[in-house]
Amino acid sequence: MADSQWLPRIAADLCNGCGECIQQCPTGALGWQNGKAALVQPDRCTYSANCERVCPVGAIDLPYLIVKSLGATQYDHH
Numbered sequence: 001m002a003d004s005q006w007l008p009r010i011a012a013d014l015c016n017g018c019g020e021c022i023q024q025c026p027t028g029a030l031g032w033q034n035g036k037a038a039l040v041q042p043d044r045c046t047y048s049a050n051c052e053r054v055c056p057v058g059a060i061d062l063p064y065l066i067v068k069s070l071g072a073t074q075y076d077h078h
């Protein structure tokens, strides 16, 4: 999948199953898989980054935010 690097990655070994990210996802892209959060509807993901912000254990990784923090690439949306 060409766009896969732009989707959130959830580390199942870090996820504690709190459900915060699933509740905060505006498009319903996240859901449960074996008691852990997972990107169950990747086509719905609009990259709001809500999930990354609300996760209490840092289990969610959004690749473009990492790129931004390194200053490697400029994006004109905020």
Ligand code: SF4
Residues within 6 Å of the ligand: 010, 014, 015, 016, 017, 018, 019, 020, 021, 022, 036, 037, 054, 055, 056, 057, 058, 059, 060
């Ligand atoms: S917010 Fe983090 S710890 Fe909670 S369900 Fe989502 S990935 Fe798991």
